[in-house]
Amino acid sequence: MNEVIELLLQHRSIRKYEDRPLSDEQIRFIVESAQAASTSSYMQAYSIIGVRNKEKKQRLAELSGHQPYVEANGHFFIFCADFYRHTVIAEMEEANMTDSLESTEKFMVAVIDAALAAQNAAVAAESMGLGICYIGGLRNNLEEVAKLLNTPKYVIPLFGMTVGYPVHEPGKKPRLPLAHIYHEDAYNQDEETYKKQLQQYNQTIKHYYTERTGGARTDTWTGQMAQALSQPTRMYMKKFVEQQGMNKR
Template sequence: MNEVIETLLNHRSVRDFTDEKLTDEQIRTIVESAQRASTSSFIQAYSIIGVTDLQKKQQLSEIAGNQAYVVENGHFFVFCADFHRHELIGELHEEAVQKTLETDEKLLVAVIDAALASQNAAVAAESMGLGICYIGGIRNNLFAVKELLELPERVIPLFGMAVGVPAHVEVQKPRLPYNHIYHENTYDANPDRIKQSLTAYDDAIHEYYLVRGSNRRFDTWTGQMGRMLSKSIRLDVKDFLKAQGFLKQ
């Protein structure tokens, strides 16, 4: 096993950081590592916004459900799907690109590009001894985030990433069993096998929640997922996507 794999296998979300800020060199290294991620057809359909303004971070924290670590971290990044520059490319070369940029496929391309870049950034940060936490809560109010970050059309804020020096690191949270994730040649959809395996996984998650250092609780993974998925949230996402110039074809 090499150091890269050890870094990957040691990942856990960090939600408690010291007040030490990232250096310009660390920020550049993280962003340039993100840029080396694979990108569909070399399209590079994403942008990364570093948020250092305290008032903006506080507003993002409120949008994300008052998560303190959105404010209290070494640096806060917002990863965006971005076809704004590509629209300008159309103008530059007098090419009709609008219809293509409005398709579902190009939306997927931009989201995947941004996700791949963000994971490169996460691994880079963790390899430097930093901790990270993804923040999907910024999608609680996409229109407010657009205004706050002054995002042009064709740009979608997907998620944030808090990065910093860990002040506290939790016990690693167990993941789904290997055979739930990896299928060979065909998808194994046997419901009895899946439910039996999920019951065993629930036992592991139940034990994790009881022994971790903070926010201990009596819970299981299937119970948590059932409650979460039974609630409809962020119902304005489609409206926002259309307002930003997507999903029109």
């Protein structure tokens, strides 16, 4: 094991930060690292918005489900799927890209590009001793977020990322057994094996919560998942994405 892999394995989400903004140099390293990630067919179909403005951060914290660390951090990044610049190119080059840009395939390209860039940003931040937390809650109300950030058509804010100097060191949440996530040569569809792995994993998770909360929480993972997925959320998303011009055909 080398130091980079050690860093990756040490990851945990940090939700409490010192009141200390990132330096311009730190921000630049983070964005340059994001840009260095692979990009589908060189399309670079994403953008990053860094939020410094205090009122905007407050509003974004409200919109993201009142998570205080969206407001109180060293810097708040928002990663967007972005084909807007390609529509500018369509004009410059007199090309018709509509069918392409509106396709589910290109929507996937943009989401994947943005996520690869984001994970490089996360690793870069953590390598500088900073902590990070992805903010999926940003998708609670993208209509409002888009207005606040003035994002044009063909841009979809996907998630936020808080970055800052950590003031806590939370436990590392155990992941699914490797054999459950990783298959060789073909997908393992054996439902019985799957169930056994999940039951074992439930024991791990129960133990983790019991230890951390002195017995107050005894959740299992499958219980958490059943609860979360029984309640459909953000069902406006299909329409919103289509209104932005993507995932339509």
